[in-house]
Amino acid sequence: MGTRVVIAGVGSTKFGVLPGLSLQNMAAEAARAAMTDSNIPPARIGCVFVGNFVGGIMTGQELLGPIVAADLGLSNVAAVKIEAACASSSAAVRIGHDLIRAGAEDAVLVIGVERLTGAPRDALTTAMTAAIDQANEGGAGLTFPGFWGMVMARHMHLYGTTREQVAAVTVKNRQFGATNPLAQFQKTVTLGEVVASPPISDPIRRFDCCPATDGAAAVVLASENLARQHGSPAVRIAASVLVNGPARITDYEDIVTHDGTVNAARRAYESAGVGPEDIDVAELHDCFSIAEIVDSEDLGFFPKGEGGPAVTREASARNSKVVINPSGGLLSKGHPTGATGCGQIYEVAMQLRGKHPNQVPNARYGLTHNGGGTAAAVTVHILEAFR
């Protein structure tokens, strides 16, 4: 039931260190590109959702919805910021999708944007830990490298995952990033370089971590009818899911299985009528190299505990059955937190349109997985190429 919803157009800035560009500059650049790409008249856009996590803490700028809408010349629209930490802009896509699917809107512009560089290091740490429950675990000193360090240690303990298997995620994603013009890191690294890089949060080392990134990405969501009328280069949204998971790690039964991802994936596959075996290309939330392994298990690409060996036998590499993070992922393309979700959808849409620099041949189904906090907010989108 409901109207079929499509990604009618996509746009993106380069991801990286972008001095001199404000949040609103980056957001408007990506949005204009997406609106042009979609060919849908701006007057049909009823909502402008800006996904952003820490614009307030890092830059002192809120109210991005109306400010960016005004920059784009859009008036009398419903313009708000939507925040779900690192899943902000994909969460906004879910809400926009539902409004169109139910018939409340014809077209919604969703922009993700973040500036993470250029502020003192302390500001960045304060900003990132804003996604941890401050009254409970934040006050106890928990950080994200700390959380993922515990996940990695536990995964190695339970399943025999090796240091080299985890490092192989970074090697793979840096290879992909090297040939993605939008990526922040366009330089490959060796397994030895990852393992020998400076320790951050044992057993996590520097090259296991995504960088701090500036950037914006945008998508125009529309009803399939509207997109057809205007000849948009559309891909279909087969599933758009946002769920909350445990918001404190002490609420987890097991920190190597992320309930939010498992539940979001189950709903998404049901909604799309496909399974993990049908997915040709996936962009996963590899904020740390171990995260890609955990996510690839929770999404059903590999059984729990087999995500590590899967990387080293190249079961997620170029030309494998499911290619994971051919954009370079957060590890190499970069992680402008609030922009990451729309950035992933940009990448998968380009794959399904056959126009990606690291093209997966004949990709029909693509999946994006984006998480906020300790997998406290999780989105899964399944996109399908029109044939």
Next chain:
Amino acid sequence: MGTRVVIAGVGSTKFGVLPGLSLQNMAAEAARAAMTDSNIPPARIGCVFVGNFVGGIMTGQELLGPIVAADLGLSNVAAVKIEAACASSSAAVRIGHDLIRAGAEDAVLVIGVERLTGAPRDALTTAMTAAIDQANEGGAGLTFPGFWGMVMARHMHLYGTTREQVAAVTVKNRQFGATNPLAQFQKTVTLGEVVASPPISDPIRRFDCCPATDGAAAVVLASENLARQHGSPAVRIAASVLVNGPARITDYEDIVTHDGTVNAARRAYESAGVGPEDIDVAELHDCFSIAEIVDSEDLGFFPKGEGGPAVTREASARNSKVVINPSGGLLSKGHPTGATGCGQIYEVAMQLRGKHPNQVPNARYGLTHNGGGTAAAVTVHILEAFR
């Protein structure tokens, strides 16, 4: 067309200086009260929207959607923060309303929450100006007292509005606040005290300004059918509108007429099939006393330029045709920015249920008006009592 949507239940903390309560504490308190009031089973709630403006800047806490949802025991919901400066939570109500009206959800919990006290004065100023375009007018030194000081001076110049007429807004709203147990200020002031209070931004004086406030308010939105099934003490949403207006004051043709309010009101009256003459009670965004006058004109209660005399002839006071801000308004009840929109809906719902401490007799239609930034994001809600 579409399902009829109701305010099925409401809840609120006291508004005021609430030391020791975190954002999540306040949000959960208001939300539990609203959920209990609605009598709707928590499992029917599909979305949790937390309206919040400056939780990041003031407290370092983001990701309030999943954190508050977890505190409430709600899992597998779509939980996000929605931000539109001082209109954050009413903007969230608009999105929740549209999801239910179009059939995408049966029930949505919207919570507004803010903590504005307890931080250094500089932090509060930084926080509030986050709703001004930093790259343009923020960098030039514009603040909200500055903006409203210009509006007041211009209104006096154009229309002959007097200092005493503007001060009469504060006197009226303080009288109402004195008998609202939720209000921050429960003490009346005289016209002389307002006029003699210290200058803030000429011609604005201290008692023309709303206070910095902590607090939370929540509403459960539901389809009329679901509310009937569970015997909710519901009021109907006759119109729910969010529009963007000029995001920079240099984009205004005239700073004493706020396009966002005018356009939102027009849409709301059309949608509800009523006019300003049908409204019995209204909660307007009186962040400064002059704002209530401007808003009362832009909403059509009085012709442009006649809002000042209307106050002194008691055309918006107790027992008038339209009673304005019987809660005490932002000036007296207080202005916990992100919570204000839900707080206004709480007040009007209680009026339409006949249970308000400053009850407007036989109130059938109530209106709320909530603005973010320099009227850059404006919501208007029209609620109707079930008879």
